Amino acid sequence: MRRAQVQVQFTWIFSLFAGALILLFFITFILRQKDVSERGLSAEVSAKLDAVLTLAQSSLQTSNNVTIPGDLGFDCTGFVYGGARRPYGNALVFAPGLIQGKLLITYADGWDVPYRASNLLYLTSPRVRYIFLNNSETVHSLFEAMPDAATKQSVEWNITLMASIMPRNDDYVRIILGASSSTLPSYLPGLDALSPEEVGVLGVSRSVSETDAFTVTFYTRNPGAPVMYSPGEVFGVVGEEMALAAVYSSAELFNCTYSRALDHLEHITAVYYQRSRDLLASYRGPGTCAQLYGAAGSSLSAIRREAQRPPTLMSAEAIAANMTALADANQRLKLFSCPTVY
Amino acid sequence: MIEAVMVLVVFFFLLAVGLMVYNGLAGRGAVQRSQEALELRGLRIARLAMTFPELQCSVSNVIQENCVDQLKASAMSSLLSSDSRARQYYYDTFQEARIRVRQVYPTEEEFVIYEREPAEYRRSEATYLPVIVYDPLSSGGTCLTLHGACHFGTLIVEVYQ
Numbered sequence: 430m431r432r433a434q435v436q437v438q439f440t441w442i443f444s445l446f447a448g449a450l451i452l453l454f455f456i457t458f459i460l461r462q463k464d465v466s467e468r469g470l471s472a473e474v475s476a477k478l479d480a481v482l483t484l485a486q487s488s489l490q491t492s493n494n495v496t497i498p499g500d501l502g503f504d505c506t507g508f509v510y511g512g513a514r515r516p517y518g519n520a521l522v523f524a525p526g527l528i529q530g531k532l533l534i535t536y537a538d539g540w541d542v543p544y545r546a547s548n549l550l551y552l553t554s555p556r557v558r559y560i561f562l563n564n565s566e567t568v569h570s571l572f573e574a575m576p577d578a579a580t581k582q583s584v585e586w587n588i589t590l591m592a593s594i595m596p597r598n599d600d601y602v603r604i605i606l607g608a609s610s611s612t613l614p615s616y617l618p619g620l621d622a623l624s625p626e627e628v629g630v631l632g633v634s635r636s637v638s639e640t641d642a643f644t645v646t647f648y649t650r651n652p653g654a655p656v657m658y659s660p661g662e663v664f665g666v667v668g669e670e671m672a673l674a675a676v677y678s679s680a681e682l683f684n685c686t687y688s689r690a691l692d693h694l695e696h697i698t699a700v701y702y703q704r705s706r707d708l709l710a711s712y713r714g715p716g717t718c719a720q721l722y723g724a725a726g727s728s729l730s731a732i733r734r735e736a737q738r739p740p741t742l743m744s745a746e747a748i749a750a751n752m753t754a755l756a757d758a759n760q761r762l763k764l765f766s767c768p769t770v771y
Numbered sequence: 772m773i774e775a776v777m778v779l780v781v782f783f784f785l786l787a788v789g790l791m792v793y794n795g796l797a798g799r800g801a802v803q804r805s806q807e808a809l810e811l812r813g814l815r816i817a818r819l820a821m822t823f824p825e826l827q828c829s830v831s832n833v834i835q836e837n838c839v840d841q842l843k844a845s846a847m848s849s850l851l852s853s854d855s856r857a858r859q860y861y862y863d864t865f866q867e868a869r870i871r872v873r874q875v876y877p878t879e880e881e882f883v884i885y886e887r888e889p890a891e892y893r894r895s896e897a898t899y900l901p902v903i904v905y906d907p908l909s910s911g912g913t914c915l916t917l918h919g920a921c922h923f924g925t926l927i928v929e930v931y932q
Contacts (some may be wrong), residue, residue, distance in 0.1 A: 454786075476811075483815055487822040506863075518864040520821075545824040545832055599777055696850065696857045700825050703846035711908045721902060759831060768907040768918045769830055 485535035494574035494607030505685030523674040524552035544771030565607030625650035640749035647680035659667040665742030702729040718767035811899040874924035892931040
């Protein structure tokens with residue numbers, strides 16, 4: 430071949446090589462920018478959601494519908510959107526493990542023991558359905574406490590009515606009933622077709638001592654087994670607000686978040702305990718108030734001790750009994766015109 | 772052949788200049804965003820602190836807004852200085868920050884509630900919120916509906932980056 434012909438071929442090969450290189454560069458650049466932009470967007474949306482959740486947490490007993498860009502995953506210490514995880518510090522958030530769809534329902538309430546221990550934030554979606562099988566006063570009370578924006582229904586404890594409950598394209602169905610192993614909803618044939626990931630049962634009952642202690646039992650689904658639901662994790666909890674928190678949560682999430690709530694209870698009780706001691710130390714009025722500060726201090730000390738224990742019904746009952754004693758002492762301090770403990 | 776190589780050299784030169792300008796602008800945007808994030812973190816912590824039951828004034832659970840209970844603040848401060856578990860617990864909420872209440876009237880006084888300053892930081896941002904400082908030990912008066920005295924002050928939250 431002549432030199433000119435070789436040069437023309439070389440030029441073509443060179444151009445192809447250079448073109449491919451340039452193309453590769455731009456493709457790499459675009460992909461990288463896309464990745465950076467997606468991560469930036471996820472982080473920005475997560476930051477905005479975090480701000481919304483912080484705000485929701487301080488707006489007590491107010492239900493808000495928040496539009497969300499996509500699915501939100503929740504664990505004990507944070508939420509995940511688009512691969513970006515955002516911790517929410519010590520906020521006590523109770524939610525299903527995954528919220529799908531475009532709407533998030535937020536509701537916050539104070540956890541009073543009897544002093545305000547913390548604010549609880551409940552999250553759900555209209556695509557999660559709550560069915561309250563009305564077989565106890567506690568279940569009725571939880572139904573009333575749940576905001577109307579949530580997809581909730583109350584069904585009387587009647588075999589015919591319960592048999593008529595059918596799936597409705599919900600992401601998840603949570604059944605709430607007054608707990609007792611003998612009252613398990615084996616009469617919910619309409620929901621038999623749902624998988625264990627699509628339906629869950631929660632049993633809630635108030636302590637027999639009629640204090641503010643509750644037992645919450647998360648039942649697990651046994652597909653195809655003669656007993657459809659068997660008791661899983663059981664917790665003794667303090668306060669109806671905390672029992673309502675169990676309605677919103679998965680067992681795993683509740684276990685972890687309630688443990689954190691007890692940690693918080695321990696620390697805030699230490700603050701109130703110190704405050705009651707300071708009030709007692711500086712008080713120069715009638716002896717009755719001094720005695721009441723002493724009694725309040727004992728109750729606070731007992732609550733703090735019990736908060737360090739595992740969440741059994743026994744510890745919840747002990748906390749609840751001391752709550753009653755503390756509320757009584759506080760009320761009497763008010764009557765005697767002394768500064769109250771809380 | 773030489774012309775083609777020269778065209779490529781010029782092209783890549785212009786591309787390199789373009790990338791440098793782009794990176795410079797992106798870097799400046801990142802600094803601005805990080806400054807905004809720091810300010811937002813300060814505001815968020817200040818808002819959290821104002822709604823913290825550990826600090827809020829209350830009588831039989833009726834909360835007084837924008838009010839810090841002096842006894843609670845002092846109890847919280849001693850808890851954080853004596854209990855390492857509590858210190859770790861509150862770190863998850865406040866992280867590296869300094870929260871203090873400066874009373875300005877009738878007397879000037881300042882107490883630090885939480886302090887975790889990093890060994891090194893590039894800048895800090897302070898957020899100031901006016902608050903009522905409630906003193907339940909002061910006898911013979913009322914503060915809002917509370918038994919005691921009202922003082923005036925500022926809640927100061929400093930965050931670091």
